[in-house]
Amino acid sequence: MTTVDFPEHNVGPSCKGKRIGYFREAAGYTRYKSAYQAGFDQLPAPREAVDVPTRFGTVRAYRFGEGGGTPLVLLPGRQAATPMWAANLAGLLEVRPVITLDLLGEPGLSVQSEPFTDGLDQAAWLAEALRGLQPGPVHLLGVSIGGWAAVNLAVHHPDRVASLAILDAPSVFGGFSWKMIAVSLGSVLPGMPERWRNKLLSWISGGVTAPEDAPEGKLIASGMRDFAAYLPMTKQPTKQQLSAITAPVLGIYAGRSIVHDSRRIVAKARKALPAAQLEVWPEASHAINGEFPQEIADRMRKFLADAS
Structure with a gap:
């Protein structure tokens, strides 16, 4: 077990109005820290934990695995953080060293200090963080909104990207479905009963895992x-x-996703990026990384062997 070093975060009503991410109250941050540590206990021990300074705040990053070569950087989904990769790290570490980041402005241990204006700012913090971690370009694997963040980086800072893999990423080749909009609106209601939040999470993941049974579900x-x-x-x-x-580019989309019509999205993607490797996995839901960890590791091994 690795004891997590928790930063001094943005907490409480004094942060309201600053347009930066913050925990609404001290009790909430305490609850989150407990869930983060429980989730982190499921991971292999990191080689290093570091808080990387950027213009927009400090970015929490972890290095896993030994050996050289260009690392694979993992970007989590919305309202998730490094512990969401519990099912994936062991397999991916057999492919190459891994760096995980907690997204700035999202729940996690990255601490935002300046507001974002647009996608340029969201690409800028990520480029600055990666520059502080690795001198050259990196391989990127992003799930859900982490996939959008990876593509957004490739658009604005292509020099930081050696290859790009995305898992059921929204807002890259098409918008959100009405189902995902409903989930997103529900997730930001502070007074929502916990059992309803769990139902939303279960719906996103195709009903395969009750959130209260999984540390990463409790974290989200x-x-x-x-x-x-x-x-x-x-x-x-x-x-x-x-x-x-x-x-x-490797794009894997989930056939049972509630986020979008994956087959339609992939058809559009093939027109925009004809050289990309684009696939629909029919049995996967939006929780694809937890459902198919070995298959993702095997697919990344082949993709990175061809991309390197």
């Missing part, structure tokens, strides 16, 4: 309840921006 539920985020509207890249991406 606490993020939904206890954290207030102030993020710009997620903007879909233009066709011109997508076509300008030169890094190798």
Whole structure:
């Protein structure tokens, strides 16, 4: 077990109005820290934990695994953080060293200090953090909104990206379904009963795992309840921006996703990025990383072998 070093975070009503992410009250941050530590206990021991300074705040990063080579950087989904990769790290570490980041402005141990205006700012903090961690470009694997963040980085800072893999990422080749909009609106209601939050999480994951039974589910539920985020509207890249991406791209979409119609999204993606490797996994839900960890590790091994 690795004891997590928790930072002094943005906590309490004094943060309201600053347009930065914060925990609504001290009790909520305490609850979140407990869920984060429980989730982190499921991970392999990191080689290093570091808080990387950027113009927009400090970014919590962890290095896993030994050996050289270009690392694989993992970007989590919305209201998630590093512990969400519990099912994936062992398999991915057989492929290459891994760096995980907690997204700035989302629940996690990254601490935002300046507001974001647009997608340029959201690409800037990530580029600055990666520059502080690794001198050259990195391989990126992002799930859900972490996939959008990876693509957004490739659009605005292509020099930081060696390759790009995304798992059921929204707002890249198309918008959200009405189902996902309903979930998103429900997740930001501070007074929502916990059992309703659990139902929302179970719906997102196709009903395969009750959130209260999984540490990462408890972490996301606490993020939904206890954290207030102030993020710009997620903007879909233009066709011109997508076509300008030169890094190798792997896009895996979930056939049972509530976020979008994956087959329609992949058909659009093939027109925007004809050289990309694009797939629909019919049995996967939006919780694809937890459902198919070994298959994802195997697919990443092949993709990175071809991309390197």
